Amino acid sequence: MKFTPICFFLLFISVFSCKQENKHLTRIEGKLLPITDSLVKNAEIEDMITPYRNHINKDLDSVIAYAVDTYSKSDGELNTAIGNLFADAIYEQANPVFKQRTAKNIDLVLVNHGGIRAIISKGNITKRTAFNIMPFENSIVVVALNGKNVKQLVNYLTKAKRAHPISGLKLTVDANYNLKEALINGKPLDTLKTYYVATNDYLYNGGDHMTFFKPNDSLYVLDYKIRNALLDYFYKKDTINPTIDDRFIKLDN
Known part of the structure; x- marks a missing residue:
């Protein structure tokens, strides 16, 4: 039998392929590399980044x-000055957008207490203030809710016993947090009516266990970030002086 070069090549491949071992991952190791001031900066990268950093900081620090x-979200039990400002700003900025598109008005606003991430300090308010208060990319949506679902919303608030920012809604509970009165724009809650509730996309999707937003009659996405609404509100108001009021109160008896 005569072996050709191609036969030797195939034999070589066959023998060595049989000797290959299957390798398996047996261990993963990690090493902590702390970032400290001792690390040497890359001068070339710093030179490239510095102009952009300075420009951004100058813009964020503009008054x-x-x-x-x-103002802090811990200043009150059931409503706070900063929370009231937060909800009122959303209504004031979002309602014209909603009305222009639908010829309807927003009836009430509900956002979450935890969504306020910083205080507003006395003195100048800058763009950075708005980013500190609302660092998330949440956007405003308006949900058409029937009165029964709004009743669930009210029940959620009375059970939460927390200063979730609201606007357009007035709640009164007794000393045991039993609901005494629920008014929307000064009128008693009507379970047969449809209300237009402004909130954020996080809560609409069930955040903070606010499941009452689904199902609903309609959803309107305004393409308007809450942070931008705050910025527009600050620009327009110039001076702010929010207060704790009677939009959610507890009676002594």
Whole structure:
């Protein structure tokens, strides 16, 4: 039998392929590499980044309004000055957009207490203030809810016993947090009516266990970020002086 070069090549491949071993991952190791001031900066990268960093910082530190006091979301039990400002700003900025598109008005606003991520300090308000308060990319949506679902919304708030920002809605509970009165734009809640509720996309999708937004009659996406609404509100108001009011109160008896 005569072996040709191609036969030797195939024999070589066959023998060595049989000797290959299957390799398996047996261990993964990690090593902590702390980032400290001792690390040497890359001068070329720094030179490239610095102009952009300076431009962004200058823009974020530009003054757009003035706060007459310091406001925190922990200032009140059932409603806070900063929470009221937060909800009122959403209504004031979003309602014209919604009305232009639908010829309807927003009836009430509900957003979550945890969505406020910083205080407003007394003095100048800058663009950075708005980014600190709302660092998330949440957008405003308006949900058409029937009165029964709005009743669930009200029940959620009375059970939560927390200062979730609301606007257009007035709630009164007794000393045991039992609902005494629920008014929307000064009128009693009507379970047979459809209400247009502004919130954010996170809550609409069930965030903070707010499941009452689904099902609904309609959803309107305004393509308007809450942070941008705050910025527009600050620009327009110049000076802010929000207060704790009677939109959600508890009676002594």
